[in-house]
Amino acid sequence: MTNEPAAVFEAVTKSYGSVRAADGLDLTVRRGETLALLGRNGAGKSTAISMLLGLDTPDSGRISLLGGTPEQAVLAGRIGAMLQEGRAVSRVTVRELVGFVARTYPAPLPVSDALALAGLTALADRRVDRLSGGQAQRVRFAVALAGDPELIVLDEPTSALDVEARAEFWEAMHGYARRGNTVLFSTHYLEEADTAADRIVVLDAGRIVADGTSEELKRAAGGAVVSFDLAGAPSAYLSDLPGVTEVEIRGDRARLRTDDSDGTVRALAARDAIRGLEVAPLALNDVFLSLTRGRAATPETEPVR
Numbered sequence: 558m559t560n561e562p563a564a565v566f567e568a569v570t571k572s573y574g575s576v577r578a579a580d581g582l583d584l585t586v587r588r589g590e591t592l593a594l595l596g597r598n599g600a601g602k603s604t605a606i607s608m609l610l611g612l613d614t615p616d617s618g619r620i621s622l623l624g625g626t627p628e629q630a631v632l633a634g635r636i637g638a639m640l641q642e643g644r645a646v647s648r649v650t651v652r653e654l655v656g657f658v659a660r661t662y663p664a665p666l667p668v669s670d671a672l673a674l675a676g677l678t679a680l681a682d683r684r685v686d687r688l689s690g691g692q693a694q695r696v697r698f699a700v701a702l703a704g705d706p707e708l709i710v711l712d713e714p715t716s717a718l719d720v721e722a723r724a725e726f727w728e729a730m731h732g733y734a735r736r737g738n739t740v741l742f743s744t745h746y747l748e749e750a751d752t753a754a755d756r757i758v759v760l761d762a763g764r765i766v767a768d769g770t771s772e773e774l775k776r777a778a779g780g781a782v783v784s785f786d787l788a789g790a791p792s793a794y795l796s797d798l799p800g801v802t803e804v805e806i807r808g809d810r811a812r813l814r815t816d817d818s819d820g821t822v823r824a825l826a827a828r829d830a831i832r833g834l835e836v837a838p839l840a841l842n843d844v845f846l847s848l849t850r851g852r853a854a855t856p857e858t859e860p861v862r
């Protein structure tokens with residue numbers, strides 16, 4: 558393995574009419590890491606991925622992939638990709654399909670390895686049009702692995718899957734990553750970025766607004782959440798307590814985001830407002846919301862799940 562990065566974006570911009578889908582992206586993807594591009598619908602994830610794969614060209618800036626251009630890396634079979642829309646294939650078996658794709662690459666994985674990595678060994682002789690959504694998605698993953706790529710790029714790979722199928726999918730992906738390969742995937746599931754990735758890059762309106770491990774992102778955002786039962790008491794004073802930056806009341810429960818949890822708790826204790834008191838570190842969801850706040854309320858954007 559070399560120290561050369563898997564992929565580099567340098568000051569990459571891309572506009573569609575008046576929409577800036579990539580607005581000065583600078584990003585280095587290191588070899589062997591599993592990186593999540595996290596953002597709402599329309600944040601620019603698919604645009605970044607299309608440019609990385611050479612399917613779209615930046616208006617300005619530069620992208621290199623495995624030390625060369627995206628086209629060179631893709632043509633040499635060094636990249637595997639799973640994009641959002643998959644074409645349906647019928648009649649062939651799982652093994653036949655993966656074998657067929659593997660033969661188009663210069664140095665493919667043995668088909669049995671690709672099937673095993675994708676958790677498909679037991680389904681190898683099943684027709685691909687007779688699979689569940691989760692199984693079909695793992696077939697697409699096996700197809701992306703067929704050429705034995707060094708880097709795999711997955712655009713929202715689990716968006717149509719239920720919880721169990723998602724877990725199985727990530728298990729398969731981890732098997733591939735453990736072989737020293739690089740994975741870049743996009744998602745709008747925070748939980749998935751949190752658990753499946755080593756590194757999270759948060760995109761918003763075509764810009765990178767955060768970059769780090771889930772722990773680093775939470776630490777950088779600072780603070781904690783203090784919650785307690787109001788027990789019918791008034792809540793108007795809460796926003797004036799030490800450290801409190803945000804107050805949310807749900808039913809009879811108050812939830813305070815604070816930069817100084819000790820100070821907040823002391824002040825609540827002084828008012829005897831500590832029924833059901835809980836102090837918790839910030840969740841990735843809170844971090845994400847504060848990073849992307851103020852840009853969310855347009856009709857095309859949806860909250861992350």
Ligand SMILES: Nc1ncnc2c1ncn2[C@@H]1O[C@H](COP(=O)(O)OP(=O)(O)OP(=O)(O)O)[C@@H](O)[C@H]1O
Nearest residue numbers: 573576578596597598599600601602603604605745
């Ligand atoms: N071919 C295109 N023509 C016009 N606008 C486009 C095109 N592709 C993307 N856009 C716009 O660029 C912005 C970024 O879109 P992109 O698909 O990259 O976001 P995304 O983060 O992948 O979203 P999603 O989660 O919905 O896939 C959006 O405002 C989108 O409407």
